[in-house]
Amino acid sequence: MNRRNFLRFNALGALSLSAIYAMPHHQDHNHHSMHNMHHIPENQTNMDTSFIDIVENTELLSQDSIPINKDLKALPLLKNTSTKPNTFEATINIKEQDISLAKDKKTRFYTYNGVIPGPKIEVNEGDKVIIKVINHLDEPTTIHWHGLPVPPEQDGNPHDPIAPHTERVYEFTLPEGSAGTYWYHPHPHFITAKQVARGLAGAFVVKAKDSLSHLNEQDWFISDVGLDSEAKIRPNTLSDWLNGREGEFVLINGCFKPKINLTDTKRLRIYNATAARYLRLKIEGVDFIVAGSDGGLMQSPIVQEELFLCPASRAEVILKPNKDINIENAMLQSLYYDRDKMMQDTPNQDPINLATLNIESKSIELPKILREIPKLGIPTASKTITMSEDHSQMHGLSKKSTQEIKEALAQMFLMDNKIYDPNRIDLHSSEGAIEEWKIINKSHMDHPFHIHGTQFEIMRSNLKGKIITPKVRSLHDTINLRPDEEITIKIRQDFRGLRMYHCHILEHESLGMMGNLMVEQA
Ligand code: C2O
Numbered sequence: 120m121n122r123r124n125f126l127r128f129n130a131l132g133a134l135s136l137s138a139i140y141a142m143p144h145h146q147d148h149n150h151h152s153m154h155n156m157h158h159i160p161e162n163q164t165n166m167d168t169s170f171i172d173i174v175e176n177t178e179l180l181s182q183d184s185i186p187i188n189k190d191l192k193a194l195p196l197l198k199n200t201s202t203k204p205n206t207f208e209a210t211i212n213i214k215e216q217d218i219s220l221a222k223d224k225k226t227r228f229y230t231y232n233g234v235i236p237g238p239k240i241e242v243n244e245g246d247k248v249i250i251k252v253i254n255h256l257d258e259p260t261t262i263h264w265h266g267l268p269v270p271p272e273q274d275g276n277p278h279d280p281i282a283p284h285t286e287r288v289y290e291f292t293l294p295e296g297s298a299g300t301y302w303y304h305p306h307p308h309f310i311t312a313k314q315v316a317r318g319l320a321g322a323f324v325v326k327a328k329d330s331l332s333h334l335n336e337q338d339w340f341i342s343d344v345g346l347d348s349e350a351k352i353r354p355n356t357l358s359d360w361l362n363g364r365e366g367e368f369v370l371i372n373g374c375f376k377p378k379i380n381l382t383d384t385k386r387l388r389i390y391n392a393t394a395a396r397y398l399r400l401k402i403e404g405v406d407f408i409v410a411g412s413d414g415g416l417m418q419s420p421i422v423q424e425e426l427f428l429c430p431a432s433r434a435e436v437i438l439k440p441n442k443d444i445n446i447e448n449a450m451l452q453s454l455y456y457d458r459d460k461m462m463q464d465t466p467n468q469d470p471i472n473l474a475t476l477n478i479e480s481k482s483i484e485l486p487k488i489l490r491e492i493p494k495l496g497i498p499t500a501s502k503t504i505t506m507s508e509d510h511s512q513m514h515g516l517s518k519k520s521t522q523e524i525k526e527a528l529a530q531m532f533l534m535d536n537k538i539y540d541p542n543r544i545d546l547h548s549s550e551g552a553i554e555e556w557k558i559i560n561k562s563h564m565d566h567p568f569h570i571h572g573t574q575f576e577i578m579r580s581n582l583k584g585k586i587i588t589p590k591v592r593s594l595h596d597t598i599n600l601r602p603d604e605e606i607t608i609k610i611r612q613d614f615r616g617l618r619m620y621h622c623h624i625l626e627h628e629s630l631g632m633m634g635n636l637m638v639e640q641a
């Protein structure tokens with residue numbers, strides 16, 4: 120085992136869970152290691168924790184085992200087999216596939232059509248989309264069309280699983296105004312995090328004739344994978360469940376630390392398709408002109424030195440060298456972001472390198488107004504949602520059996536003080552009604568809030584009394600909340616039926632940090 124990983128896992132194993140929030144009266148338990156917990160007899164229980172795996176001390180694949188500096192591959196496109204106008208028809212086979220990332224070793228992934236990430240779906244506003252999905256896995260799955268305005272019964276809810284070795288057809292029409300940068304991923308009950316960790320995720324772009332249509336496009340679909348020394352997808356640790364899993368290998372379009380040559384001004388679509396990794400993208404000497412958010416173009420572009428993308432969020436950007444020079448061998452980095460993780464006494468704060476870039480400098484003028492975002496109007500209803508953690512679950516964890524730890528995890532991450540129940544309706548809304556939602560993070564760590572079926576507008580953030588309003592109007596389906604932050608959004612649901620809202624740290628989602636919204640006839 121390489122020394123760094125050994126130290127890392129030892130440090131983790133020796134750290135008592137009761138020290139998560141440095142509670143001094145629990146420090147006498149610090150000598151308990153995760154190993155000891157496995158020897159305590161497990162209790163009988165009715166709670167379903169079978170989906171929770173916890174394995175410490177997995178030997179990791181060393182970072183130099185995967186070749187770097189290969190040219191970035193474009194995402195393969197999902198082929199449209201329809202000959203009818205305004206119709207996109209295709210088949211997705213969900214199956215296990217061996218893929219070589221590491222030299223001389225194969226990794227068995229769960230894949231959409233055999234590739235990592237899944238094929239890119241590219242359609243136009245107004246298109247009718249018909250996708251047959253064949254589930255060759257030995258477990259149920261669904262495909263959720265993250266961010267897209269599709270009817271609930273077509274949106275891959277956990278309530279509508281595609282049973283193992285069966286198939287279904289998803290069918291929806293994408294309305295005018297829906298152009299934007301989306302993605303698709305599984306959403307089965309309990310095992311969404313597992314299936315994404317094994318590779319299931321893909322890009323979904325809806326195009327329209329807009330103020331940037333003249334530019335060539337490139338996707339940076341950022342995911343991460345955790346691999347053991349045999350290049351197998353590694354199991355989760357306790358820290359992965361608590362903080363969300365961050366795979367040690369960050370991939371762009373499935374490539375590890377690729378080389379990216381930009382010879383023209385491109386419309387970049389950047390996706391954070393990781394389960395829990397926060398991205399603070401930075402390129403020395405280059406600014407980001409941010410032109411789009413989750414739900415398409417923003418009202419106006421803004422220039423930033425860094426691009427922050429919480430898990431599940433996306434952006435459209437144009438790179439602008441801040442002097443008029445060609446940029447050679449610049450690093451695309453993700454800077455350290457402190458999201459107040461648990462069990463992190465001395466986090467590694469080094470930036471990580473994602474890619475090497477060559478950029479030919481071209482001057483570019485973007486229109487001041489990229490598009491007019493329709494105003495939602497005056498809200499007629501309001502809701503308050505809280506995300507929190509049940510800290511009583513953490514007390515004395517170091518004395519608990521593995522089964523008790525799993526039960527604690529399965530009760531720890533709360534949406535409105537509750538654990539997700541697929542059969543309980545938590546909130547009601549009226550179809551087409553404009554609502555104001557206040558989302559509150561009452562916990563000690565960041566949680567990205569996501570809701571299905573629509574795009575919302577952020578009105579304001581209140582972080583311990585400091586009020587921030589967005590500089591530019593833009594549409595989102597996912598928004599990060601810092602500890603104690605309150606964010607107010609305006610939102611409208613245009614379809615009747617059941618929608619989920621949840622934390623998009625996927626381990627938290629799978630542990631039940633989720634609720635059901637029923638949208639009813641007005
Ligand atoms: Cu990205 Cu409930 O989903």
Ligand code: CU
Pocket residue numbers: 263264265266569570571572
């Ligand atoms: Cu979603």
Ligand code: CU
Pocket residue numbers: 532565566567622623624627628632
């Ligand atoms: Cu969370």
